[in-house]
Amino acid sequence: MSNTIARLDVTPTGGGVGAEVHDIDLRAIDDATFDAIHTAWVENAVLLFRGEHLTPGDLIAFSRRFGGLDLAPIQENGRRFVDGIPELYVVSNVLENGVAIGSLGAGEAVWHTDMSYLPEPPKASMLYALETPPAGGDTSFANMYAAWETLPADLKTRARGLRVKHDGTYNSGGYLRQGVTPTDDPRTSPGALHPLVCTHPDTGRRMLYLGRRRNAYIGGLETAESEALLDELWSYVDRPQFSWEHVWRVGDLVLWDNRCTMHRRDAFDPKQRRIMHRTQVKGELPPA
């Protein structure tokens, strides 16, 4: 961290999470500005920057300021993405010569935390818009601090001390991950067990840590009991007062704290083009 304090122009999104940072060129920030961005990210959980002009190299360089980067997951058709840039994940429905250039197609992507099926999921993700459809493909973010704080006391008591399976079988678009045998048995599906209630390492705040609904399983419970408790907990996630929906424009970069938010995406017309670049910053600690 630098000794100089930079001032940012930050305004809340007006939704249940996030803020917009104005008038920053992410290609040309100094250390003091980065420190201020980092502080704003921890405080607001999701940050929007508009009007950026980022090559893949610029996006990687900005992402690396937060820490080491995860390699992009393998694409649904088995390819890793951009040659020479294994940290860059392409989210797109576009086909070139009949081959998808990215993942997740044009369908809905359900609520999820990125790569939480790993023992140490990424702490941050960012998504940069290169091409956007005229309608749809909007991305929503849910505030998992707020979800925890709103739970009734008896539900908080039941959730404390339990661990939940974050499934690694399917991605958020419903596609089977590479090398995984399809299953809808949450007890045997691959994935990591994480505490249902975690404390954020930077803010010290508690949050509900659910990951994704499909094939989720609360360790040690009968399947029916696990399903019923998960349904109850998930009913606190999709509430408009705790979320913010972002309608993309080309040049937008959204940076989110992958520990205390979840996100989802609306479907869009598959005849329209949508191309986004995503990077992920390695987590430093397992969720606890």
Ligand code: SIN
């Ligand atoms: C993602 O889930 O990482 C992608 C979301 C989106 O396409 O907006």
